[in-house]
Amino acid sequence: MYNFDFVKPATLDEAVAALGGEDAQPLSGGQTLLPSMKQRLNAPGVLISLTGIAALKGVKLEGRTLVIGAATPHAVVATEAASVYPALAALAGGIGDPAVRNRGTIGGSLANNDPSACYPAAALGSGATIVTNTREIAADDFFTGMFETALEQGEIITAVKFPVPEKAAYLKFQQPASRFALTGAYVAKYQDGVRVAITGASEGGVFRWTEAEEALNRSFTAEALNGLSLPAEGMMGDLHGTPAYRAHLCAVMTRRAVTAAG
Amino acid sequence: MTKVTLTVNGRSMSGEAEGRTLLVSFLREELGLTGTHVGCDTSQCGACVVHVDGKAVKSCTVLAQDVNGASVTTIEGMANEDGSLGVVQQAFQDHHGLQCGFCTPGMVMSSAALLAENPKPTEAEIRHYLEGNICRCTGYHNIVKAVLAASGQDVSALGVAAE
Ligand SMILES: Cc1cc2nc3c(=O)[nH]c(=O)nc-3n(C[C@H](O)[C@H](O)[C@H](O)COP(=O)(O)OP(=O)(O)OC[C@H]3O[C@@H](n4cnc5c(N)ncnc54)[C@H](O)[C@@H]3O)c2cc1C
Ligand code: FES
Ligand code: FES
Numbered sequence: 091m092y093n094f095d096f097v098k099p100a101t102l103d104e105a106v107a108a109l110g111g112e113d114a115q116p117l118s119g120g121q122t123l124l125p126s127m128k129q130r131l132n133a134p135g136v137l138i139s140l141t142g143i144a145a146l147k148g149v150k151l152e153g154r155t156l157v158i159g160a161a162t163p164h165a166v167v168a169t170e171a172a173s174v175y176p177a178l179a180a181l182a183g184g185i186g187d188p189a190v191r192n193r194g195t196i197g198g199s200l201a202n203n204d205p206s207a208c209y210p211a212a213a214l215g216s217g218a219t220i221v222t223n224t225r226e227i228a229a230d231d232f233f234t235g236m237f238e239t240a241l242e243q244g245e246i247i248t249a250v251k252f253p254v255p256e257k258a259a260y261l262k263f264q265q266p267a268s269r270f271a272l273t274g275a276y277v278a279k280y281q282d283g284v285r286v287a288i289t290g291a292s293e294g295g296v297f298r299w300t301e302a303e304e305a306l307n308r309s310f311t312a313e314a315l316n317g318l319s320l321p322a323e324g325m326m327g328d329l330h331g332t333p334a335y336r337a338h339l340c341a342v343m344t345r346r347a348v349t350a351a352g
Numbered sequence: 353m354t355k356v357t358l359t360v361n362g363r364s365m366s367g368e369a370e371g372r373t374l375l376v377s378f379l380r381e382e383l384g385l386t387g388t389h390v391g392c393d394t395s396q397c398g399a400c401v402v403h404v405d406g407k408a409v410k411s412c413t414v415l416a417q418d419v420n421g422a423s424v425t426t427i428e429g430m431a432n433e434d435g436s437l438g439v440v441q442q443a444f445q446d447h448h449g450l451q452c453g454f455c456t457p458g459m460v461m462s463s464a465a466l467l468a469e470n471p472k473p474t475e476a477e478i479r480h481y482l483e484g485n486i487c488r489c490t491g492y493h494n495i496v497k498a499v500l501a502a503s504g505q506d507v508s509a510l511g512v513a514a515e
Contacts, residue, residue, distance in 0.1 A: 091372045092372070093370050093371055093372045094371045094372060095371050096354070096371035096415060096417045096418070098417070098418065098420075117415075117418070120413055120414060120415065120418070121395060121413055124374075124395075124413050124414075124415070125394055125395050125413065127372075128393065128394070137371065137415075139415075139418050141418060165407070186484065187398070187483045187484025187485075188408055188462065188465065188466075188481055188483075188484060189398065189401055189408045189409050189410045189462070189484050190395070190410070190484060192404075192407040192408060192409050193409050193410075193413065193414065267396075268396075269483065
């Protein structure tokens, strides 16, 4: 890893100011950024740690909306969201392993938008709102492609607002070595409709499966999805699974998620 | 270089760290605590697990400066005050929870973190919790047995290792 300057501000304002400097990048849990810097895929000149900013941490319920601070570790979401939004808590508790969950954060996961990550599916599947230091971005507009988001240079995610659904479930077919989703489906039923988000499949990153949503709006049952499938074209292919295999898994995991949501 | 001060195993210790200095390098090279191992350096194997403010973390994926001021527990802090092996360490020895021993510091630290959260884990819970700790030697069976034993539970139901 190339050397860099390290700063750890105590407030969001200081962090925003520091990020205005040349070659600066935010560091949250570091569970993605530090490995990529070791591989020299990334070499910022200054790292601005967000872990010392108390305002970016915590889980709170505002009406029927769960608000999670961007620098809240996965392990904290797994316990503190459990009673209000169990599907989201279970997703957080299934990321990586305990040590990864103690450091890795929701803001880092969303900003990174790994095409096989779990949180992007929860945000898109819940119709969440990503709050930054300058604006609010609907999840539908936030994820713009593999490892790409609507974030501007120097913009910091401060919180994520999740409307709490009537029921929901996330089912991932785990890639056994990394524990990322080989393919995963997040299904959430709201009063005004069902949302289905698929991760670990498309070359464009997380996406909504609208045909499945329409079918589930008519009947929220696994059977309602019978006969529905996604094309292999545009799906990721690697040594863990071909595009056709992933396309198949999309339907299987969505059906399982509907059943699990009950 | 920046001065970093940690409370390591109950003692205040300081050293110099660059921006890029990892917690594991700081512990091993600055503080001379070489019990914490680097197996992969890619956040996968768990050999480097230590506790930071009571939470298990992979010290190869944490910057020393980012935890300045924190309380850190390493494998060197797991023995009893008189120097005899602590409960988890003794259970690993009694149940052959190690062969080459390279993964053991991380295994012991993760196991201790599990037992702090969940004092009587089931076999399945132990296997699940140790998902991020890789062992190339034991086949895990005796590690699981050692953790069960350290929690004061009966290990006879686990039987002998299948291998
Ligand atoms: C062994 C292992 C297993 C894993 N398994 C899974 C898994 O099963 N599922 C899964 O989803 N993930 C998994 N991960 C990834 C993990 O969830 C990471 O924690 C997460 O992707 C990144 O979060 P972080 O807080 O560590 O971010 P960092 O690594 O600190 O940052 C990631 C990126 O986001 C930027 N960033 C961070 N915070 C903000 C912010 N608030 N605003 C704007 N930009 C920001 C950084 O500049 C960087 O570009 C795994 C990681 C490891 C090491
Ligand atoms: S050395 Fe840290 S996880 Fe392998
Ligand atoms: S005892 Fe050799 S790696 Fe675990």
